[in-house]
Amino acid sequence: MSIADRGDAVMMTNYPPRPLALVRGEGCWVWDDAGNRYLDLVAGIAVVTLGHGHPAPIAALAEQAAVLGHVSNLYWSEPAVALAERLCALSDLQRAFFCNSGAEANEAAIKLARRHGGTVGGPTKHGIVSLEGAFHGRTMGALAATWGEAKKAPFEPLPTGFRQIPRNDLAALRDAIGPDTAGVLIEPIQGEGGVNVIDDAFLAEARSLCDAHDALLIFDEVQTGIGRTGAWFAFQRSGVRPDAITLAKGLACGLPIGAVLARDLSSGFRPGDHGTTYGGSPAIAAGALATLKAVEDDDLIGNAQRMGERLASGLRAVPGVAAVRGAGLMLAVELSAGNAAAVMVGLRARGVLVNAVSDTALRLIPPLVIDADQVDLAIAAVHAVLQADG
Ligand SMILES: Cc1ncc(COP(=O)(O)O)c(C=O)c1O
Known part of the structure; x- marks a missing residue:
């Protein structure tokens, strides 16, 4: 067969x-x-x-797995810390969270935005704005931020507080972001939606509206990240600095990993707010570090x-x-x-x-x-x- x-x-x-x-x-x-x-x-x-x-990520994975493959996040392990240091240096962001996929990275980023929103603005500041054509993953929160009824309708009710607006429409952006917005989630170039490039002017306006309303600007770089667009991260091409980015796909050349990188936020996660058993496991982190090294060396x-x-x-x-x-x-x-x-x-x-x-x-x-x-x-x-x- x-x-x-x-x-x-x-x-x-x-x-x-x-x-x-x-x-x-x-x-x-x-x-x-x-x-x-x-x-x-x-x-x-x-x-x-x-x-x-x-050979690089495979050898790094095998070597680390033979020494210490997995510890959970009850303990520190050096490869995850080294990977966080490297990614923060490359992105000029300050904090990392590791998970296992793009959808999980977006779930964590949405929760980070809501934690921030609740802290600075109370329970009504929980809105998440994303774009028509967006794809952020298939888990319930990421799906709520994703565009397209066919993907969503069979699984309703989805989490509430999400809305999508037309991409590159400045008036819609100004209308959507307000005091109740916790976060704005944007792929700088939409991948699954059709490789749609978001205008720099739209990203810049999202930045200033997020500043005005103390909302987090999050770029989903799950597909655009790690060199794909000709820069380490697509936001570096646009000149617009997000508060956080999400990564997955290219980060470990096929080993399962996701990440959120964010600026230092006093309103961010507190101990116990979020977690995952596998995220940042030493063997996978070693594979990711080897991937980043090869991207740079070559x-x-x-x-x-x-x-x-x-x-x-x-x-x-x-x-x-x-x-x-x-x-x-x-x-x-x-x-x-x-x-x-x-x-x-x-x-x-x-x-x-x-x-x-x-x-x-x-x-x-x-x-x-x-x-x-x-x-x-x-x-x-x-x-x-x-x-x-x-
Ligand atoms: C931009 C973007 N975000 C999130 C995801 C979801 O990632 P995963 O399939 O690893 O959950 C994808 C997957 O295609 C994606 O392209």
Whole structure:
């Protein structure tokens, strides 16, 4: 029986059908169970920063696991502290909390905003403002901040006090943020929503409104963080400083981790307010530290910038591509014919993996180690599929 058939028999039915069973990876390449090779422009959804099978996080994980793999947060462990020090230095934020996924990082950030709101403004200061098109995760609080009735309706009632406003709409932002706002949660570039870039002017206005109303400005950098957009964090490209950011995906190259980084807040968490058994476990933290070191040593942020520009400008010249948007190696290709699902299937048949992020757009989020030959191969494949299509 195939992996797919076995999976269909025993796995829950929450995911749409999966087209491939992947069995091996190396750098930007993956292989399926029939031995076919693919150029991977999905990277486990913007996770596999260093490419598949990079030795650094694996070795660090194994070494630390052999010494001390897990302790819980009843005790200190050095790798988590070192990771917090490193992330605070990179982001110029002062405090870290570790968990296991992007949704959990956003849950923690929402709770941080409400703890802050309650402390400075009392129980009515609990509102969380996010954007139309936002994706913050599938847990109940993160889901309440996420956009899209289909994802939410079956699971109501969700936590209250959340509202979404149109992105890049300054008037809506001014209308939404007020004395009862505890936090504003924004992806600087929306990932799942279609690689929608939020204007710097909108982010700056969110900053000043949060200052005026003593609300926390939180950037969800779960997808944009760790070099993907050509900077360590997307907020560094915008020049707007948030009070907190959330991270996950690229932070440990596939090992499960999430993080919240925040400025020092006297109104923040108190002992007992929040926690998780696994967050910051020594072995995972060691893997994350090794990932950050490789990103820096191999100049992957510069590579994301350079290869992102090459990919974007090459794709813009392909007939049938209406537009390319995004930054660094977080790009969406808007197709003139609007047939994203069909083009995704066509690319897969030619050995290139992408994902359709809307009916009309493909998302390209490859490992940050992608090289010029691989970028050119991807452009040629899009060209060939669109030509065959048209
Ligand atoms: C911006 C953003 N936030 C949060 C999440 C949720 O992360 P996770 O799937 O690790 O819970 C995602 C996942 O795609 C994301 O892209």
